[in-house]
Amino acid sequence: MTELRIRAVTAGYGRDAVLESVDLTVPEGTTTAVLGGSGSGKTTLLRLIAGFLRPSGGEVSVGGRTVAGPGVWVPPERRGVGYVRQEGGLFPHLSVAGNIAFGLPWPRRRHRARVLELLDLVGLPASMADRCPDQLSGGQQQRVALARALAPRPGLILLDEPFSALDSGLRAATREATARALRAAGATAVLVTHDQGEALSFADEVAILGAGRFRQVGRPAEVYREPVDAEVAGFLGDAVLLDGIASGGAVSCVLGSLPVQEGVPDGHVLVMVRPEQIALTPAGGGHLDATVRAVSYFGHDAIVELDGIGDGIGSAPSGTVVARVLGQDAPRSAERVGLSVAGPVRAFPVGPSVARPLSGTAAR
Structure with a gap:
């Protein structure tokens, strides 16, 4: 060899x-x-x-x-x-x-x-x-x-x-x-x-x-x-990139307060969530509610685009989040669903001069 x-x-x-x-x-x-x-x-x-x-x-x-x-x-x-x-x-x-x-x-x-x-x-x-x-x-x-x-x-x-x-x-x-x-x-x-x-x-x-x-x-x-940065994260599979703030081992973003992987200093961060980490439930059954904007069905699985996260009236930051679910569990367009995030997320420190994707940007 x-x-x-x-x-x-x-x-x-x-x-x-x-x-x-x-x-x-x-x-x-x-x-x-x-x-x-x-x-x-x-x-x-x-x-x-x-x-x-x-x-x-x-x-x-x-x-x-x-x-x-x-x-x-x-x-x-x-x-x-x-x-x-x-x-x-x-x-x-x-x-x-x-x-x-x-x-x-x-x-x-x-x-x-x-x-x-x-x-x-x-x-x-x-x-x-x-x-x-x-x-x-x-x-x-x-x-x-x-x-x-x-x-x-x-x-x-x-x-x-x-x-x-x-x-x-x-x-x-x-x-x-x-x-x-x-x-x-x-x-x-x-x-x-x-x-x-x-x-x-x-x-x-x-x-x-x-x-x-x-x-x-x-x-x-x-x-x-554990990608080293947001660019690698977006290149190696789908990644939801969110603007957030890290503090005390958690990050606050459009998806709420989420546990973060170790090694992220407090401050402004770019949060990475993989679409398969986002679980969908009937409305009211998750941590947050959102509206289904579009569904891309592939048979074995489906990509679900979500917006209106919060109460649907604008109390939560706006933006689009992408979830991946089993094909048989795909919701319908315009349906209101609940969502929650499984496991710790990845976050990357950013400075005030660094250009960042808008909240809820999905890199694909």
Whole structure:
């Protein structure tokens, strides 16, 4: 198994720096998802690790061996790194077996056994070995691309948004098959993605990348529940952001007085509440009452926009709050409901000169 270490790496194109003194460690046998928007530096990071781009500063090591750094440069083909691209990149003139075995440094008589082993590993039947890529679905093609990357037994696998071109059902099945295959192979993996749910469900750790720097790195539950700031909170899932005042271990905001996570000094704060923390009841049955402004129904769950929080006449601060409920529990538009907040909330100190979202702003 292989550990990946990136230390103080700066890289870019020409005079434009894309990554600025970044640090990242991916422990052996684990998967880290690098989550960021367009232009954040995700693909540049993968190109750097793979050896397609030289850093202008810092060091990259794979399995304890420095592959890029001052006076050191190991070419891509000698790094022992597998790479799965977004579009798969299969050779159309080769069969599935030919694609998987392409470039294997072993005698050809050993190729067939390795191909069948890998097809089983990625959840494809042996009968597909002789098919052409155009006879496969998109998800099957991506599994073959993963099998090809795993074929020479690399210690590190790089996944460049490999599920983004698939439809939702196929994406989930392919993602699960990929995760099983990586675990079975004992490979270390880095996935870059802009999909929040994908990052949270697929990886052992999530690294939030923005403007060429890692904003936060940690286990999915930790990063989701304890984001370092409001920007990360809004990027990693839906977040209701409220203007509030912290005092004595609680915050006062449009949702009343709420317990707050430790470490927040008294004073003006931005309060973060996850939509699933907001429970809805019949009117009069919660801590506060509110009016349903709109409902977005997704079957398994629903997003409910609420306003008129208080008695409906304006005694409470105005603003919109978003709750997430089970689909079967979704209320109707214009209905009056009760609401309460479960668990402690997150709060971020703000100064008087800091621009803040309006009370009740939902970052999505």
